[in-house]
Amino acid sequence: MSAPLPSTIAAPVEHEVVVTRSRFITVVAPVADVADADRVIAEVRKRHWDARHHCTAMVTGVLGDQARSSDDGEPGGTAGVPMLEVLRRRGLTDLVAVVTRYFGGVKLGAGGLVRAYSTSVSEALDRATVVPRRSLTRATVAVPHAEAGRIDNVLREWVRHHDAVLGDPAYGAVAAFELWVPAAEREHLRADLAAVSAGAVDPVFGEERIVDVRSD
Missing domain, CATH: 3.30.70.240 (Alpha-Beta Plaits)
Structure with a gap:
């Protein structure tokens, strides 16, 4: 029997968490391709133009074989890659995750950032409807x-x-x-x-x- 195909989600979801006074606003959205994902990212950037960071992760393709992420100014490996790992662990494709951070004045450290960004995406996906x-x-x-x-x-x-x-x-x-x-x-x-x-x-x-x- 062939391996199951990656799933996607039915509709966009927005979710916010606060970690040590920093706001992390996550949007996860189904997309048709990379250009569609870039459109979602641009819309989030426009809506939250005054935020310090807009970190992203996307997986596309029927087999989930295309992936991209960005730390957008956060220390390398503390945002985009942890976000991407959440998408991978959930077995999802054709979606993008954007986490907008409003800095709260307290540095979280590398470990704190990894936890904050990955948790933000996980909690947003918990609220999404998965479509096999x-x-x-x-x-x-x-x-x-x-x-x-x-x-x-x-x-x-x-x-x-x-x-x-x-x-x-x-x-x-x-x-x-x-x-x-x-x-x-x-x-x-x-x-x-x-x-x-x-x-x-x-x-x-x-x-x-x-x-x-x-x-x-």
Whole structure:
């Protein structure tokens, strides 16, 4: 069985902690690519233009194989790398973390900075909704309109038990349902649809894609 793909998060989260009078304001946000991450960083810098530091870490790519971090003026290795390590430990990709620090007048030391920046990102991620990703195959199920309601109910129940995802239906000359199915479940889908339609319904399989598996 192949290793699970890195997950991402559903929506941006902002969280603040105070450590020895210094404010650490963290934004974690899902991004499409490095340019999107840079846009998020620029927005945070603009919003908190008067802060001393805007330290960053990002992981991008389907496999999480692209990473970048910045200490933004903090002592080397005390901010960006610890932030990046948190993202790595959580098994996440396609997201950026920005920690804005308002200096409180008391130096924290290297160890204190590492703890503050890593804790800030960890606590922000604790408040995020994680979205798993899977490699799934597209299946199209076309049925006459008279059968659409019944097959819709069958498919909604089926995806719940087979780690699949139901897409949006299309209604034209026939009703076409879209599913994203694990490779191991393809023949199960074919057999189950044949069983409920006396062999009249047969799925057509298409491309494979990395799909966000959301619970909502």
